[in-house]
Amino acid sequence: MTAIGAIALNAFRESLRDKILYNLLLFAGLLIGLSVLLADLSITEHHKIIADMGLAAINLTGAIIAIFVGISLVNKEIERKTVYTIVSRPISRSFFILGKYAGLALTLLVNIAIMFGVFLVTLGLYHVPIGLSLFQAIHLIFVELLVMTAIAIFFSTFSSTTLSAILSLGLYIIGHLTADLKNLAEKSESGVTSWIMSALYYLFPNLEALNIKGQAAVGIPVDFGYLLLATLYGMLYAAVLIAGACLVFQRRDF
Amino acid sequence: MEDILIENLSKSYSSGWPGRPPFVALDGLSLTVERGESFGFLGPNGAGKTTTLKILMGLVQATSGKAMVLGKPAGDVESRRRIGFLPESPYFYDYLTAEEFLEFYGQLAGLQRANIASRVTALLDLVSLGEARSRQLRRFSKGMLQRIGLAQALIHEPELIILDEPMTGLDPVGRKQVRDLILNLRDQGKTVFFSTHILPDVEMICDRIGIVMRGRLVASGRVEDLLRQGDTKSVEIVCQGIQGIEDLNATENAVIRTCATRILQQGRQCLIVLPNSDLVDSMVGEIRRRGGRLLSVTPHKVSLEDLFLESSLPNSLDVREEALRGKSH
Numbered sequence: 001m002t003a004i005g006a007i008a009l010n011a012f013r014e015s016l017r018d019k020i021l022y023n024l025l026l027f028a029g030l031l032i033g034l035s036v037l038l039a040d041l042s043i044t045e046h047h048k049i050i051a052d053m054g055l056a057a058i059n060l061t062g063a064i065i066a067i068f069v070g071i072s073l074v075n076k077e078i079e080r081k082t083v084y085t086i087v088s089r090p091i092s093r094s095f096f097i098l099g100k101y102a103g104l105a106l107t108l109l110v111n112i113a114i115m116f117g118v119f120l121v122t123l124g125l126y127h128v129p130i131g132l133s134l135f136q137a138i139h140l141i142f143v144e145l146l147v148m149t150a151i152a153i154f155f156s157t158f159s160s161t162t163l164s165a166i167l168s169l170g171l172y173i174i175g176h177l178t179a180d181l182k183n184l185a186e187k188s189e190s191g192v193t194s195w196i197m198s199a200l201y202y203l204f205p206n207l208e209a210l211n212i213k214g215q216a217a218v219g220i221p222v223d224f225g226y227l228l229l230a231t232l233y234g235m236l237y238a239a240v241l242i243a244g245a246c247l248v249f250q251r252r253d254f
Numbered sequence: 255m256e257d258i259l260i261e262n263l264s265k266s267y268s269s270g271w272p273g274r275p276p277f278v279a280l281d282g283l284s285l286t287v288e289r290g291e292s293f294g295f296l297g298p299n300g301a302g303k304t305t306t307l308k309i310l311m312g313l314v315q316a317t318s319g320k321a322m323v324l325g326k327p328a329g330d331v332e333s334r335r336r337i338g339f340l341p342e343s344p345y346f347y348d349y350l351t352a353e354e355f356l357e358f359y360g361q362l363a364g365l366q367r368a369n370i371a372s373r374v375t376a377l378l379d380l381v382s383l384g385e386a387r388s389r390q391l392r393r394f395s396k397g398m399l400q401r402i403g404l405a406q407a408l409i410h411e412p413e414l415i416i417l418d419e420p421m422t423g424l425d426p427v428g429r430k431q432v433r434d435l436i437l438n439l440r441d442q443g444k445t446v447f448f449s450t451h452i453l454p455d456v457e458m459i460c461d462r463i464g465i466v467m468r469g470r471l472v473a474s475g476r477v478e479d480l481l482r483q484g485d486t487k488s489v490e491i492v493c494q495g496i497q498g499i500e501d502l503n504a505t506e507n508a509v510i511r512t513c514a515t516r517i518l519q520q521g522r523q524c525l526i527v528l529p530n531s532d533l534v535d536s537m538v539g540e541i542r543r544r545g546g547r548l549l550s551v552t553p554h555k556v557s558l559e560d561l562f563l564e565s566s567l568p569n570s571l572d573v574r575e576e577a578l579r580g581k582s583h
Binding site: 002003005013017080081084085089090091092 | 308
């Protein structure tokens with residue numbers, strides 16, 4: 001466990017000393033600022049636009065960090081050979097993956113907390129009501145980012161940086177369109193197509209289940225049962241992917 | 255007792271294309287490294303040195319054969335507690351300071367927090383980086399990086415140290431520092447197994463060497479024993495007082511023409527190169543008979559470089575293996 005903690009803290013320290021993250025935080029700040037500008041330009045629903053765009057900005061920035069930092073976490077170590085000195089230590093290779101995952105999760109947590117803090121200040125300045133729904137939305141955004149981080153790390157254990165980025169981004173997009181897959185499965189007259197679409201629906205991550213930004217922006221919270229179920233779904237999906245990543249990493253040659 | 259035992263080790267990498275033969279990195283390599291010795295693993299680029307070291311460290315799985323390290327199969331997690339490893343031209347976490355870097359590796363090695371601080375200070379002093387302890391590695395020179403790399407390999411006081419090209423890219427001062435470190439480790443009774451291209455250093459610090467070519471061990475043994483096998487490579491004789499010696503068509507130069515491989519005349523002095531020491535007596539006799547004066551006779555022994563180059567000849571593999579069978583232990 002000490003080794004996982006050491007690797008996690010090192011990954012966190014790397015992200016802190018990496019200026020890209022500061023740029024992304026600036027980008028999130030600009031997006032939140034833009035939401036205020038758009039709200040000023042619109043005639044009605046000022047509060048909804050600010051809240052909706054603010055949450056979307058946090059989600060997008062977080063997803064960029066999760067995917068692009070996630071895929072480079074393992075690949076960069078292999079390309080630069082730093083992984084040689086880590087996996088030649090008296091630790092299981094799985095510890096390396098778990099440590100890297102925990103480090104990026106910590107980085108995302110800190111980033112989300114900072115962005116959410118800025119977001120809440122913005123809402124306060126514009127007298128937008130701050131309700132439970134916003135906290136629920138940010139919680140599920142974090143769960144979604146944990147899933148995306150697991151996806152990025154999983155792909156990076158066996159494919160190149162570019163391919164990992166394409167696959168992760170692809171899954172991110174598909175993950176938000178899984179409802180369409182279900183619709184296709186239900187409406188298709190061909191049994192094979194219906195079966196394939198259903199299989200894909202269950203195989204791909206259902207990221208829309210973790211997206212409650214729309215109703216959070218208008219102040220409607222979800223019930224805790226749903227929140228718990230969605231959280232468990234996300235954590236389980238991430239756990240399966242991380243287990244897969246550990247399995248692949250355990251067997252690969254360097 | 256051997257710390258490293260390799261028997262008939264092979265490793266092939268798939269070409270990635272069906273029908274295309276795999277790339278053979280190791281082809282039945284066998285060698286042993288005894289406890290407490292300093293073993294130099296030599297070979298040209300692509301000979302299989304790094305692959306061997308990676309298999310020993312569990313970074314790569316062998317296709318077939320046996321590799322044991324400290325009595326356990328190579329790659330055994332627990333035995334890695336007793337091994338220190340420095341990969342070739344490593345990149346380290348350059349955002350860390352030297353101190354943070356060693357602390358990190360101390361934690362990975364499972365050292366107690368209280369012990370890590372004292373080990374870090376001792377190691378930074380050992381590799382002469384005490385003053386740079388708070389400097390980020392991105393501001394380190396190549397020599398400093400190599401030394402901090404060595405320090406991370408030693409943080410947990412391993413019994414066996416495996417180094418991949420530890421002297422590559424270093425200036426003479428850096429090379430001397432690394433050389434002294436290896437000698438120091440050997441003096442402490444540690445086993446050091448390292449690959450290198452820097453031959454003069456090998457002669458100075460190795461108890462034994464092994465030369466690997468195209469994935470096979472072509473020579474192994476004590477440096478002096480291996481060099482003795484080749485005996486004298488050539489003999490240089492310098493004399494004076496013999497004119498016209500370079501004219502090999504002249505009848506009076508018949509003996510010289512038969513014996514010498516090279517003749518160089520500069521003014522009154524003449525340099526004659528003989529292929530071996532057996533011809534020295536007859537050449538000296540000839541010089542005296544012609545009224546010349548002998549100035550010097552210098553035998554040239556086979557150097558490690560000669561041995562290395564000779565071993566790299568395509569047809570030398572089987573001949574040398576045959577000759578050395580039974581001599582390497």
